[in-house]
Amino acid sequence: MSAKKDTQSTKEHEKLKAIPLESFLKYANAFYLSIGMQAYDHKFGEKWKMVLLRWTFIAQMVNLNAVLVSELIYVFLAIGKGSNFLEATMNLSFIGFVIVGDLKIWYISRQKNRLTHVVNRLEQMHPESVAQQKPFNMEFHLRGYSRYSKFYFGMHLVLIWTYNLYWAVYYLVCDFWLGIRQFERMLPYYCWVPWDWSTGYSYYFMYISHNIGGQACLSGQLAADMLMCALVTLVVMHFIRLSAHIEGHVAGIAPYQRDLEFLQSTVAYHQRLIQLCQDINDIFGVSLLSNFVSSSFIICFVGFQMTIGSKIDNLVMLVLFLFCAMVQVFMIATHAQRLVDASEQIGQAVYNHDWFFADLRYRKMLILIVKRAQQPSRLKATRFLNVSLVTVTDLLQLSYKFFALLRTMYVN
Secondary structure, X not given: OHHHHHHHHHHHHHHHHOOOOHHHHHHHHHHHHHOOOOXXXXXXXXXXXXXXXXXXXHHHHHHHHXXXXXXXXXXXXXXXXXXXXXXXXXXXXXXXXXXXXXXHHHHHHHOHHXXXXXHHHHHHHOOOOHHHHHHHOHHHHHHHHHHHHHHHHHHHHHHHHHHHHHHHHHHHHHHHHHOOOOOOOOOOOOOOOOOOOOOOOHHHHHHHHHHHHHHHHHHHHHHHHHHHHHHHHHHHHHHHHHHHHHHOXXXXXXXXXXXXXXXXXXXXXXXXXXXXXXXXXXXXXXHHHHHHHHHHHHHHHHHHHHHXXXXXXXXXXXXXXXXXXXXXXXXXHHHHHHHHHHHHHHHHHHHHOEOOXXXXXXXXXXXXXXXXXXXXXXXXXXXXXXXXXXXXXXXHHHHHHHHHHHHXXXXX
């Protein structure tokens, strides 16, 4: 009886140490909750918390889109009057960033049921105990994903709050502390409103509104990217485990029926992973496309601003903005390339495993798996773009073409 209790307690202890699926999704969930959104159904708590989340989401989206409209009006007026061209081009970078954030939030919210289905299927496939997780090398994958994520959202948080708090810090240091400049009230982003915001308390209201809107847009963008990369990391982990499982199988020792059962389970596992990749593409395809299109324009406009000459403080912020756009592209492309490499490895694993003395029927069926593996799973930005590290080169070429066009228009 005592031995039975010890065995049971040992199993419970192992299960407590096991890495849950939520460990991969916690960063994305945290950023979604900061704007009052849940990307997929999961246990959250009391009903009043759900109501609070919903109203928080509505308030943040109204504020974000109000800031976006005011920025758009500023750009249209500047272009129409032929004045403030430099400020207008800088605002276009911000506008592109906000539009992409808006699009990601809206589109992911529409895919909630499909995302819930994908997460549930990954939960079912997720090994529960430490012993089961060991062959998956789960701790290694989680550490790698966490490093990418912390660097990614850390850089973007530094970026957004550098823009948001620049004028507040400027006032505190130069005017309030040193007294060397006369402070002119400025907002983080150029905008137009039908009243004089620079006087009275409306300035503080708009400054806070811009700060909240910028953070909401950033949270929507970061959450979508990190959720997609987390799901891709989990699928890559399963692909690598499947490859190792295939390579470790020795065919021909057991009866043919046992080899056939192994093959059936392998094909079923492979098919589930392929289907998961297709679902991830269906859910995040529009988000991926908007990422690469917006990054191209952001690199173009920020590069233009840097080449025409700016103040040193503006130049520092522009360099930071450009660096963050490149980090976003490289992070997504790196995860996409890992997915391609891991899915291609299935065919190599089938060839490498010990099949020489297997039944002829078994060897013939291996050809079908190898043929299927030659069409690797990919991240796709809808039907227009297959994402990989090669995509980064194409993006930089496109950005340079837009930059050259904009530069020519400015000079002429």
